[in-house]
Amino acid sequence: MRKKIVAGNWKMNLSLEEALSLQDEINKTYSNENCEVILFSPSIYLTELKKNETKITIGAQNAFPKDSGAFTGEISIAQLKNIGIHHLLIGHSERRSLFHEENELLKEKVTVALEKGFQIIFCVGEELEDREKGTYKDLILNQLKDSLFHISTDDLKNVVIAYEPVWAIGTGKTASSDQANEVHAFIREAIEEKYGKLSAAETRILYGGSCKPENAEELFEQPNIDGGLIGGASLKANDFLSIINAAK
Ligand code: PGA
Numbered sequence: 001m002r003k004k005i006v007a008g009n010w011k012m013n014l015s016l017e018e019a020l021s022l023q024d025e026i027n028k029t030y031s032n033e034n035c036e037v038i039l040f041s042p043s044i045y046l047t048e049l050k051k052n053e054t055k056i057t058i059g060a061q062n063a064f065p066k067d068s069g070a071f072t073g074e075i076s077i078a079q080l081k082n083i084g085i086h087h088l089l090i091g092h093s094e095r096r097s098l099f100h101e102e103n104e105l106l107k108e109k110v111t112v113a114l115e116k117g118f119q120i121i122f123c124v125g126e127e128l129e130d131r132e133k134g135t136y137k138d139l140i141l142n143q144l145k146d147s148l149f150h151i152s153t154d155d156l157k158n159v160v161i162a163y164e165p166v167w168a169i170g171t172g173k174t175a176s177s178d179q180a181n182e183v184h185a186f187i188r189e190a191i192e193e194k195y196g197k198l199s200a201a202e203t204r205i206l207y208g209g210s211c212k213p214e215n216a217e218e219l220f221e222q223p224n225i226d227g228g229l230i231g232g233a234s235l236k237a238n239d240f241l242s243i244i245n246a247a248k
Helices: 016-029 043-051 077-082 093-098 103-115 128-133 136-147 177-195 197-202 213-221 237-246
Strands: 004-009 035-041 057-060 087-090 119-124 159-163 205-208 227-230
Touching: 004 205, 004 237, 016 035, 016 043, 016 237, 035 043, 035 087, 043 057, 077 103, 087 103, 103 119, 103 136, 119 136, 128 136, 136 177, 159 177, 177 197, 177 205, 177 213, 213 227, 213 237, 227 237
Parallel strands: 004 035, 004 227, 035 057, 057 087, 087 119, 119 159, 159 205, 205 227
Antiparallel strands: none
16 A cells, blocks of 8 residues: 655745745644655755654755765755755756756766665656657656666665656646556556566655646546645645645
């Protein structure tokens, strides 16, 4: 039985006061024992949010795989670990497209984060063009093969995959539950082929891309969808809490 996860990706939003008060509201109201909750905050707030970490885990949206050195402006996975962070998003489409993060760099991030005992959410997903051309499955398989499938079966236990079709992120356009479930099933098959039945059955695969209170329940009911990675709707406590409650 895979426990559901609802994770908020705050992206580059919120003031410190807003972040703390959002965390506080979610901490106070969260009561769904069937669902793990993670908040991926801007790095600058992690230390403060960490002080109020309850059952809701605080994670980072990005980090650099070298431990230290001349990498101006970067934060290392080792530094995150040093302040008590153990959850990391890797390969979000905004990192891939806006910051040109290639599969090779993402592979290194995956390796280092797992070595340091992190739980990672590894994001995959196609652009609209790939969907229209019908090449989306090949693309997703390559994202998995190039940056994730080098890890061991044991390490896979600390990996959650997020399927986020880029055309659905922040656009208000959600993949239908059938479209999403089809890709989730495909990802699960790819895991089975590489790591076997048990690993495939245990790995959690989240959906992301305009997931909101109105569509969360239908998405989360799909057999291969194990929760969501939520952008816009994670910035409002009520919306985010309804999405958490949709995870049965
Ligand atoms: P969205 O973002 O929910 O605003 O579409 C999801 C994400 O980018 O993780």
